Structures are given as structure tokens and as C-alpha cells.
Amino acid sequence: MPLTFSSRDRRPWRRRLLFWAVVLALLAWTVGLIGFAYGLPDEVGAPSERTDAIVVLTGGSQRLETGLDLLARGMAGKLFVSGVHRGVDAAELLHVAQQEPGRLECCIVIDYNADDTIGNARETARWVSAHGVGSIRLVTSAYHMPRSLLEFEAALPNVRILSHPVFPPNVKQEGWYRYPGTAALFAVEYTKYLLARLRLTIERVGREILEEGEPQT
Known part of the structure; x- marks a missing residue:
């Protein structure tokens, strides 16, 4: 007579399977996070190469200041600042970055929609x-650069696209696991990176x- 198993008999196996699936997923995520953190850029690539435009993504310290400095040094003819709050103009951006409005103001393009x-x-x-525009220099925080490059x-x-990471002083890339704030930031950003890839x-x-x-013609 063949052996049969009730749904009650199978329940522990399902729980164990689910448990080990969760454990393996967390392990894979943790290993990926470590690789992500140690793979973040730690320097600017091709720092002297000129591009058609500089693109700054707002939302982090030193990004706007870096973009304006690159524009002032003639590294591109235009600066495109993406994700600016409505009502903020180029003169105010220059003021926030502690630069006097002048010759740079005419070369700044602001995006309010992102x-x-x-x-x-x-x-x-x-x-x-x-x-x-045929080439851009992308300016954003180093921890944000992998996901930004994916999208761009x-x-x-x-x-x-040339990446130009900036390194906020409050983000401790070296020994990141010793700093709860940086570790949490990297964990969130890595998860967003995975979702973007998916x-x-x-x-x-x-x-x-x-x-x-599609039908071929």
C-alpha cells in the first residue's frame, strides 16, 4: 500500500524550505552588499577630460559645488542641474554654493521635473x-554613482558618460561597516541598485x- 502524507505532514518541510530560502537570500544579499561597498569609486576617472556638458544630480552635499567648479574651470560649456526645487533659479544656486552670479549664470540649465x-x-x-550633446560628466555622490550609471x-x-563621484565627509567609505549611518546608507542604496537592475x-x-x-517586412 503506497505511503501518503497529509497536508499537516508536509507543513514542517514547507516551513524549513521557506526558512532556508530566506537565509540563503539574506546571505546572498549580504555578500552582494560587501562587494557593492568595496566596489564604490574612490577617485575621479579622467579628471582632465572635457565633455559637452556637466550633469549634477541634486540631493547630496558637494555635488552642486563640484559641478560649478568644473564649469568655472571650463570642463564643459553647459551645466545641467537635475532635480531642483521649483522657484530656485541659477542665481540662487550660485548663492547657495557661495559663488557670485556672473559669467557662469548664463551656462546653467535647471531641471525642475525630476x-x-x-x-x-x-x-x-x-x-x-x-x-x-554627445558627452556628459555625471556628478553625484560615490555611493549613488553605480545606480546613477545604470539609469543614465x-x-x-x-x-x-564620464563618472565624477564626490565624497561627502559624513559618508565613511573606508571601514564603512564600523559606522552605522554609512552602513545603513549603503544597505539602502544597494537594495535600490538591485531593484533598478531588476x-x-x-x-x-x-x-x-x-x-x-513584430511582423517582418
Whole structure:
């Protein structure tokens, strides 16, 4: 007579399976977080290379100041500042960055529409397309750079992007695990990075499926 198992008999196995699945997922996430943290940029690449434009993503210290300094040094002809609060103009940005309005004010373009990194990339792509920009220097915090590059490379596939990370003094990249604030920041950013990769992968696969389904002429 064949052995049969009731749903009550199978319940402990399901719980164990779920438990080990959660443990393995957390382990994989932790290993990935460590790799993410140690893989963050610790210096600026190609610091002397000029680009058509500089793009600054607001939301972190030293970003705007760095972008304005690059513009003042002639590293690009235009500065595109993405994610600015409505009502703030170029003169006020210069004042906040402790620079006098003058020759730089005419070279600053402000985007008020972006609310997040996805919006930053999309609004920048619109501006780049409208003005024939072929290369940009992307300025944001080092911990934010991996996710920013993901979004920008997807939105601007034909534009050369140079990363220009900034390093806020309150973010301790070296020995990050010893600082709860930095560790929590990296954990949140790494999770957002994973979600961005997943979303972009799904979008890419969806496009490929649609393209394959289109009738050939």
C-alpha cells in the first residue's frame, strides 16, 4: 500500500524550505552588499577630460559645488542641474554654493521635473537629445554613482558618460561597516541598485519580446 502524507505532514518541510530560502537570500544579499561597498569609486576617472556638458544630480552635499567648479574651470560649456526645487533659479544656486552670479549664470540649465534618479536620467536624456550633446560628466555622490550609471546608460545609450563621484565627509567609505549611518546608507542604496537592475532587465526583455513579435517586412 503506497505511503501518503497529509497536508499537516508536509507543513514542517514547507516551513524549513521557506526558512532556508530566506537565509540563503539574506546571505546572498549580504555578500552582494560587501562587494557593492568595496566596489564604490574612490577617485575621479579622467579628471582632465572635457565633455559637452556637466550633469549634477541634486540631493547630496558637494555635488552642486563640484559641478560649478568644473564649469568655472571650463570642463564643459553647459551645466545641467537635475532635480531642483521649483522657484530656485541659477542665481540662487550660485548663492547657495557661495559663488557670485556672473559669467557662469548664463551656462546653467535647471531641471525642475525630476523627483528621483529615474527622473534625473529621463530629463537629462530629453535635454541632451534637444541640444545634440554627445558627452556628459555625471556628478553625484560615490555611493549613488553605480545606480546613477545604470539609469543614465539605459536612458542615454549613444552618449559618452564620464563618472565624477564626490565624497561627502559624513559618508565613511573606508571601514564603512564600523559606522552605522554609512552602513545603513549603503544597505539602502544597494537594495535600490538591485531593484533598478531588476526593473531595467525586465524592461529590456519586454522590448526584445515585442521586437521579436513584430511582423517582418
